[in-house]
Amino acid sequence: MKIDGTHYRSIWFDASDHSVKIIDQTRLPHFFDVLSLTCLDDVCHAIRTMQVRGAPLIGAAAAFGLYLSVKEGNLPPEEAGKLLLATRPTAVNLQWAIARMLDRISEESNSEAKNRTALATAQAICEEDVSNCTSIGLHGVGLVKEIAKAKAGPVNILTHCNAGWLATVDRGTAMAPVYQAWEEGIEVHVWVDETRPRNQGASITAWELGKQAIPHTVISDNTGGHLMQSGQVDLCLVGSDRTTYRGNVCNKIGTYLKALAACDNDVPFYVAVSVSSIDWDSDEIPIEERHSGEITSIQGLNSQGILDTVRLTPEGSAALNYAFDITPSRLVSGLITEKGIFSADEPGLARLRGLLNTD
């Protein structure tokens, strides 16, 4: 997507110095900084501290992390994979990307070939992600069009967290249909849940929509229910960090509450998800518990234009910080994937899997 006229991906290989470049998402929306990752440690740190986040982007970053580790030559690839896997527990893309990288690297016998293959595979993962997100946009835009036809004014879409360009390599999952609709001239307006505790909505989704000049309004996470009750939401679109073969959707904490409100108010609730985020083997999803400091404090820009962290809670009050929740399949209207839209249940996902096997 574009920033002030220049196209950027959220991650890319820089051939000039053999580094991997990322946009530091912990500094958005206040500062746009490009970071250079040059070793496995840099990548693990970037994933752990959420300089990069979003299931598909984490997968791409991990792939580049393995490439950098192979280039360094200090660790067997399997060990590097374990370190990367330990950075975040919930996104299944991490497992998927690492397994694919290890598989391809193991096919090569000498270090030069391993190096070359690792880079090529990481780059292929990125290209496929862009292509998948574009397809998700093309499949999902139909839902937006249908609503636009039936009403006057903009299609009001509520989203939670960031499942946009910056959660993927480009284009986004949940935001891909929005970008597609906008490019096709359909009037849209996005309700952006701020998404405490890390505020990816207020800081990242709002910023990337703003850069594409797409109308949007930031709301507290508490607001979506009232908006749906009062007919101000036409469609909910969210991403997923892991969707199981049964259609249960793990996504940023609070997604479940919006799905309940959507169900209670007959608002369609769609999950946009790349096939790489689907867990075909298990319905068990580990829920990451993050540092309580993300609840007790918050980062923002102070009046001196400096990023600062302020304390919100009293000293001595405990805080608990689960990062994800699970939206049961019964609350999901459908899964928008790169292969089309499928029902969020075992038959729907089996049909999707069948399409993959015949590709």
Next chain:
Amino acid sequence: MKIDGTHYRSIWFDASDHSVKIIDQTRLPHFFDVLSLTCLDDVCHAIRTMQVRGAPLIGAAAAFGLYLSVKEGNLPPEEAGKLLLATRPTAVNLQWAIARMLDRISEESNSEAKNRTALATAQAICEEDVSNCTSIGLHGVGLVKEIAKAKAGPVNILTHCNAGWLATVDRGTAMAPVYQAWEEGIEVHVWVDETRPRNQGASITAWELGKQAIPHTVISDNTGGHLMQSGQVDLCLVGSDRTTYRGNVCNKIGTYLKALAACDNDVPFYVAVSVSSIDWDSDEIPIEERHSGEITSIQGLNSQGILDTVRLTPEGSAALNYAFDITPSRLVSGLITEKGIFSADEPGLARLRGLLNTD
């Protein structure tokens, strides 16, 4: 309730200088400041800027505002009432307290008697509020006891916003059963929704529970659904700014989402409400829209120990800030009032009203 061993109400008349004292809630939890209100303007400002908030406390503050106005003698009481009524639109207590004050003041013919009666009525409103909250605690504690009997470990109670001591004159509405249970030796633990955008949970509820040494954990507003799904919530207790004769409950934005999750997970969802917060005439509730700056920025304590406001959203992104939502009666397990527990529907409220009329 107590702060470091000393008992405080949230509002009181100071005979030494004929002023009204409040605890400045915009500075909590970081600073405990007592403010002196000496004129109508001071009271209007305190309510509008939420130095005092919470439906019952707003009613008590407005009563003292009318007293101060009568003492000033610059405005007819009816005009002062209009100014007070305009400070916050949703809490029905404001209307109720002003109407009662005007009624009593109008019975007196000379300014000295009006002055004396205004003060006595404001003080009576405070005393009744304390008594009502104590009764709510005594009626509500039965629910806590019942759960405590059926399980090992603490009774886990989730609350939203602040319906504690600091939302009332003393003791609280939703927190009254918690304080009662704690004093009776029942093990409790409170999940405190931080309650964006103004964070009354993180800043006020956590602080007042901490001062009473009651175990509690602050969570983001997004977390309650997951906690209920995973069996970590035994009971939801919230307050209400206005409950209609049909049992529809207006409370801090986001309450509806928790009620949906409670219903979806068979967690009892009770609303603690003083009779003065019930609207017997209308089912229409005006929803206050507050300044968008409460979404785009947040206040906290910086590393220099100074209260500072930091910006969260990108420049150019709009924000919308509804302060309340409505939880439909079908999601409410019951209303805990000073007269007992009633079903949240027309028959239940009619039964309650019948008790009032025969008092």
